[in-house]
Amino acid sequence: MDVAVHGVGTSHFGRQPDRPLIDLAWDAVREALADAGTDQVDAVYVGTVFGAPGVAQRVLSALGITGIPILTLENACASGTTALVEGHEAVRTGRYGRVLALGLEQMSTTFGGAIHPESSDAEGLAGLALPALYAMAAHRYLQTGAATAEQLATVSVKNHAHALHNPRAQYSGSYTVEQVLGSRMIADPLTLLQCCPTSDGAAAAVLAPATGGAREIPVRGLAIRSGDLWDHRSPHVWGYDLVAATAALAYEAAGIAPGDVDLFEVHDAFTIGEVATTEALGIVGHGDGGKAAESGRTAVGGASPVNPSGGLLSRGHPLGATGLAQVAEVVWQLRGDAGGRQVDGARIGLVETMGGGVSGIDGNACVVAVLGA
Amino acid sequence: MSQTTAVPAGTDPRPRVVVRGDDAVVAGVRCTECGHPVAFVRPRCPACRGPVEPAEFGPAGTAWSSTVVRIPVPGREPPYALAYLDLDDGPRVLAHLPGDRAVPVGTRLRLTAPDEAGDLTAEEA
Structure with missing residues (x-):
């Protein structure tokens, strides 16, 4: 049915x-x-x-x-x-x-600030707060030349600008790359404006x-998966392979390719998350996620708009609510009801949500949903 | 620096470290079928489900990535530096580093005796 x-x-x-x-x-x-x-x-x-x-x-x-x-x-x-x-x-x-x-x-x-790491988890007890897990990915990207600090910051600039047109967003603003990089350091190299708020x-x-x-709005294809082991054999940053594997299942279920999608709502809990996810979803090639943000390709008006709602970075990230907030945004976009952040002529939208907190695996869960006809 | 994080005896989920002279090594298991190294004592191989035997890993390894935590975390005082450390012929482990600086990817590191908080620690080799 x-x-x-x-x-x-x-x-x-x-x-x-x-x-x-x-x-x-x-x-x-x-x-x-x-x-x-x-x-x-x-x-x-x-x-x-x-x-x-x-x-x-x-x-x-x-x-x-x-x-x-x-x-x-x-x-x-x-x-x-x-x-x-x-x-x-x-x-x-x-x-x-x-x-x-x-x-x-x-x-x-x-929580007063960041989520408290889970003390029954090996890396949680060792003090690996979630911003630090993503910071490890960001450091790896910067050190291996897969992205620049300025490119990561561009994701924050873009999503805060998108949220200017979303009256339900927690934060919005017209920031510069310099302002994003100059905000308080949370976990090197991720600064405050590169981290989602408490919502x-x-x-x-x-x-x-x-x-x-x-x-x-028809549900065209869905997939859910938990992560495989993430360890010394893993070539990619945490979560990357899980997103890629889940997306492959969802694209197959929907009978589409990444290029068929008109807009994406993805899990940008941190700027590096959006950069890696645009690659893992196949929107751009591996190592091209930062360039895609910098060139405007992933902005509303670009070829592959990502997070027109403002994403988790700006709309906010009330954990259990986030996935369905993403779904709501895609539904509004596909109906043409998204106002100043509307992606013109959108017919197919994709939602990607990613959850972590268990060390040693590539993620607790990833869901990719393709909506539209 | 880290502070002591209290957990009930026998429930500490972190890798167990054995100190022998100047060397600190992780006491885990290795799969007798596929050779997969695990930093923890597990009942079977998480990669292939084969049988495992006790094995020690370290002290030397290479930084896969690194960061400095600068936000409050319960029981800890920021800033503190961390690295994902790929032990030679061994598993990837999370280790605390001295100071407040992230080390470059590829930095050679060496496990040191656990700190008073019971965390794995490492320093530049």
């Missing part, structure tokens, strides 16, 4: 410690259900990472959504798109007629069989 996204919704993204998670979720759920023209779903798949036990039922019961199957899925930063994958499969196989995929995260009340937010999508309706 072909499945389509019938409606999407999101909260505002940002530090919102004074807004209960129920309110953030209601913003997303209300908008998604209204967009789909329904108030009935048969099951809810919820993605969250640091949500308390029972957070899904606690939030949904407050919204009057009770008495149906509710499943909570944790897959690090890919939790929201994991909910999308599972909800999609439930509709595709006929298990449920209409499913809500919901991503939730309130991080500002959990609170929710995002939702309603999935149901495709009926050919004008506002429906």
Whole structure:
């Protein structure tokens, strides 16, 4: 059975410690259900990472959504798109007629700054905060000549500029490369403006069989995968091979090639993440991700727009909500509703979400979804 | 510098280090079928699922990458330097470095005795 996204919704993204998670979720759920023209779903798949036990039922019961199957899925930063994958499969196989995929995260009340590394993990206990993991990748890129510091900074300049046209984004701004490189060092060589912020937010999508309706966005292909071992044999930076492998599965499922995609929403938790991901997704060749940002190719108006929403760097990164926020952006783009950040004539969009935190493997989970006809 | 990070006895997930004279080595396992080196004591080979036997790795190796953490991390005081270190004929391990400088890719490093926080440590060879 072909499945389509019938409606999407999101909260505002940002530090919102004074807004209960129920309110953030209601913003997303209300908008998604209204967009789909329904108030009935048969099951809810919820993605969250640091949500308390029972957070899904606690939030949904407050919204009057009770008495149906509710499943909570944790897959690090890919939790929201994991909910999308599972909800999609439930509709595709006929298990449920209409499913809500919901991503939730309130991080500002959990962490003062960066996510605390997990002390049951070898590298977490050793102090490898996530910015440091990406910094290792960035240092490797710079040292081997695969990118320059200025090229990495260009990703931040671009995504903050994209977010000027996204009223739901946490941050936006007209920065220069020099300002990005001159911001406070977080983990060498990544500076503050090259790192995603601590965010609170929710995002939702309603999935149901495709009926050919004008506002429906078909799910053309999906893939989910966890990482293989990442060790001394790995030629690429952390996460690269997992993104490439997941993308290959998604392209095959969708019957398309990277060149067929009109816009990309990818996991730019750090600038190096977008650079490596544009390569791993096959948008450009290996070692060309930095040049693609520098040349404007990955900006709105370029040949391969990446993160028109502002991405995680600017829209924000409420972990469990991020994947479905990416889906919402692609749906708005494909409907032509994206306002000042609209990619002209977009017909096919791709979402890539990547989650980490377990050392020794190439990622906890990666999801790649191709939407559109 | 790092500070002590308390974890319950027997639950420390980091590699175990054996110090012998001036040499510090990682006590892990190696697969008896495919030869894959592992920095941890694991019940079977994570690469091919074959049987493993105890093996020691190090002290010498090469920096795969490096960084300096300059943000607060619970139980630690920034800045502190880290490297992914590919031990010769051995696994890739995460090690703390002295000072607050990232080392260039390819720098030859040598494991040193663990610090008071129980972290793997290394210095330029």
